[in-house]
Each structure stands twice: as C-alpha cells, then as structure tokens.
Amino acid sequence: MRSNLEFSSLVGLLAFACFSLPSHAQSGDALLLSMREAGETKAAIAAAPPWASTSPSGEPQGYLIDVTNLALKGLGAPKISVSLTTWDAMIPGLQARRFDLVPAGLLITADRCKVVAFSAPITAQQDALHVLPGNPTHLTGYAQIAQNTDIKLAVLTGSAQEAFAVKQGISSAQLVRVPDIQAGIATVRGGRANAFAVGQFTVPDPQQKGVEVVVDNQAPIASMAVAFRKEDARFRDEFNAQLGFLRSSGAMKDLYVGKYGFPNWDVLAKVTKAGDVVPGCE
Structure with a gap:
C-alpha cells in the first residue's frame, strides 16, 4: 500500500514543516493545565500498527499518534506518552484518570458514546x-x-x-x-x-x-476517534477545532494518503466535516 506513495509522503512531510496550527487553548482548561504541568499527555494504546504502536525504542508511532500530536501541538499541549494495554481496559483506565485521552483506535459506537466524549472521526473503514x-x-x-x-x-x-x-x-x-x-x-x-x-x-x-x-460489504462504515472523559468535553471541542484545521489545510490527507497510504480519503472526507455530529453518537 505504501510502495507507490513515496512522493506523496515526502510532500506531506514537507507540508508539516511549513505550517503551524493556530492556538485555541486560551481557556485555562483543567486537563490542558494538568498535561502541561506533567510535561506529557498520558495515553493508552494497543499494539495496532499502522494506527498506533511503539517503535523498538519505545516511542509512540502510527497514523493516530501523528494526528493526535499535531492537534495537541496546536493547543500548546505536550506530546503523548503511551501505556500499552488491552482494548477492554482503555475506557476504564481513562475514567480512572490513568490516561488523559485514548488515541488507540477505538471505533465510535453508540454504547461507547454513552461513557466517553469522542472527537470528530479521523478514520473511515469497513x-x-x-x-x-x-x-x-x-x-x-x-x-x-x-x-x-x-x-x-x-x-x-x-x-x-x-x-x-x-x-x-x-x-x-x-x-x-x-x-x-x-x-x-x-x-x-x-x-x-x-x-x-x-x-x-x-x-x-x-x-x-x-x-x-x-x-464485509454489508458492514457499515465505521470511524475511529480520540476518546476523552465526558467532563473534558470542552477540551475535546478545542481538540476538534484543531482537527478541523488539519482537514482544511490538507495536513490530515497528507498523513492519511501520503504517509500511510490509505486509499479511501473520499470516504473519510464525507464523515469529517467540521460541525457534523459524530457518527454513532447521534
């Protein structure tokens, strides 16, 4: 999937070096302040490349990591540091405040929307x-x-x-x-x-x-998003504003198509329009 996309990937990486995200983090949000004080954004992931994983040296990597870090940068928040865990332990760990957010690759579902606040979608797949x-x-x-x-x-x-x-x-x-x-x-x-x-x-x-x-062509289109605690919905909204900029600037597409080689940007674009209700959380 990546072999014929080296040029697009290079263009995407050069684009990242040429823009900076506008800062919307002026509200003194409690979560943002705590992350700044800690010097890290604590996150839970599973070993799920190309979405999220760790390098041999332990550094977080993957499409979801890249998107999340770019949005956090625009908010003046530190980069994420990750803990590897199982899928069923992510939301309980988030609610217990062991993590600040979960960029792990959780699909947006109605049941999960009852207990966490999802960001706007950043993937689309069946x-x-x-x-x-x-x-x-x-x-x-x-x-x-x-x-x-x-x-x-x-x-x-x-x-x-x-x-x-x-x-x-x-x-x-x-x-x-x-x-x-x-x-x-x-x-x-x-x-x-x-x-x-x-x-x-x-x-x-x-x-x-x-x-x-x-x-499974009968399966619905599903999307992954970053999960936040319900009480951190204001920070989630500021995070969404950063995702909107990443979409409009082309940076998200550069990552999705150029660097990681996912072929269905047209599908993702339909479910990531700023201001839309998060699909699955209606």
Missing part, C-alpha cells in the same frame, strides 16, 4: 474478515457466519467487532476472543478460528502475515 489464503470456507461477512454455527470467528476482547458480531446473530460459542491483533492472526493461522474480524486496514501487509482480507 470491517473485514482475515482468512487463510484462498478463503477455504468461502466467507463473505458476519451474516454468513451467523448462519453456520460450525464457523469460528476470532474477535478482540471488548472490541466493536465483538459487539457487532453478537448483534448480527453470531453466538458466543462461535467467538474466539483474543487480546490483540497478533493473537487474532495466529488464531486463524493455527486453525482455531476460520476468520478474524477487524477493520479492513488494521492488519498491515496481510499477505506477509499469511492471511487474506475479505471486506
């Missing part, structure tokens, strides 16, 4: 089944799995895919719950599940990892 090469069981999506109780589906514990699978009628007995993406791939390759359900761009270089991607 769910996909990651299967063995050749798709030996000829799977096409959740609905087909629900009709065949012999099919096993691996899902991340606490993920939106787990909840959606249940809503689609897939029984709990069919679900193989795994702690991270690497375990999901290993479960399929080891024959303990027929497929692993996760977002269509979530597994980089899937062929090198021994799986094939089958997009």
Whole structure:
C-alpha cells in the first residue's frame, strides 16, 4: 500500500514543516493545565500498527499518534506518552484518570458514546474478515457466519467487532476472543478460528502475515476517534477545532494518503466535516 506513495509522503512531510496550527487553548482548561504541568499527555494504546504502536525504542508511532500530536501541538499541549494495554481496559483506565485521552483506535459506537466524549472521526473503514489464503470456507461477512454455527470467528476482547458480531446473530460459542491483533492472526493461522474480524486496514501487509482480507460489504462504515472523559468535553471541542484545521489545510490527507497510504480519503472526507455530529453518537 505504501510502495507507490513515496512522493506523496515526502510532500506531506514537507507540508508539516511549513505550517503551524493556530492556538485555541486560551481557556485555562483543567486537563490542558494538568498535561502541561506533567510535561506529557498520558495515553493508552494497543499494539495496532499502522494506527498506533511503539517503535523498538519505545516511542509512540502510527497514523493516530501523528494526528493526535499535531492537534495537541496546536493547543500548546505536550506530546503523548503511551501505556500499552488491552482494548477492554482503555475506557476504564481513562475514567480512572490513568490516561488523559485514548488515541488507540477505538471505533465510535453508540454504547461507547454513552461513557466517553469522542472527537470528530479521523478514520473511515469497513470491517473485514482475515482468512487463510484462498478463503477455504468461502466467507463473505458476519451474516454468513451467523448462519453456520460450525464457523469460528476470532474477535478482540471488548472490541466493536465483538459487539457487532453478537448483534448480527453470531453466538458466543462461535467467538474466539483474543487480546490483540497478533493473537487474532495466529488464531486463524493455527486453525482455531476460520476468520478474524477487524477493520479492513488494521492488519498491515496481510499477505506477509499469511492471511487474506475479505471486506464485509454489508458492514457499515465505521470511524475511529480520540476518546476523552465526558467532563473534558470542552477540551475535546478545542481538540476538534484543531482537527478541523488539519482537514482544511490538507495536513490530515497528507498523513492519511501520503504517509500511510490509505486509499479511501473520499470516504473519510464525507464523515469529517467540521460541525457534523459524530457518527454513532447521534
């Protein structure tokens, strides 16, 4: 996905060096002040490249990290420092104030909107089944799995895919719950599940990892966003203003398409218009 985009990536990186985000952080927001005092923005992620991960030296990296850090810079907030955790521990950790925000790759869902304040969307994708090469069981999506109780589906514990699978009628007995993406791939390759359900761009270089991607064309468009505590909604609004600038300046597109090579900017652009209600939180 990245191999033919080196030029776009270079253009994007040069663009970042030539602009600075306007500062909207003049309100004395309590969260902003606490992060400045600590000299860091504490964040929770899972090992989920290309969205978010850590380098061999422990530095946070990935598309979501880059976008979040650019928005924080515009607010005069420090860069994020990350703690690796599981998906189901992220929101409880946020509410317990172990983290300032969660840029981990959480999909916006109605249930999550009840307990956290999401930023505007910064990704767009459909769910996909990651299967063995050749798709030996000829799977096409959740609905087909629900009709065949012999099919096993691996899902991340606490993920939106787990909840959606249940809503689609897939029984709990069919679900193989795994702690991270690497375990999901290993479960399929080891024959303990027929497929692993996760977002269509979530597994980089899937062929090198021994799986094939089958997009569920019946699945809705889903978006990831940065999660904040409900009481930090004012800071979230200021963060959203920075995201609006990143969209209008072209910086977000430079990251999304140029640096990381995601092919569906037109889809993302439709769900990231400033002022829109966050999809899934209506």
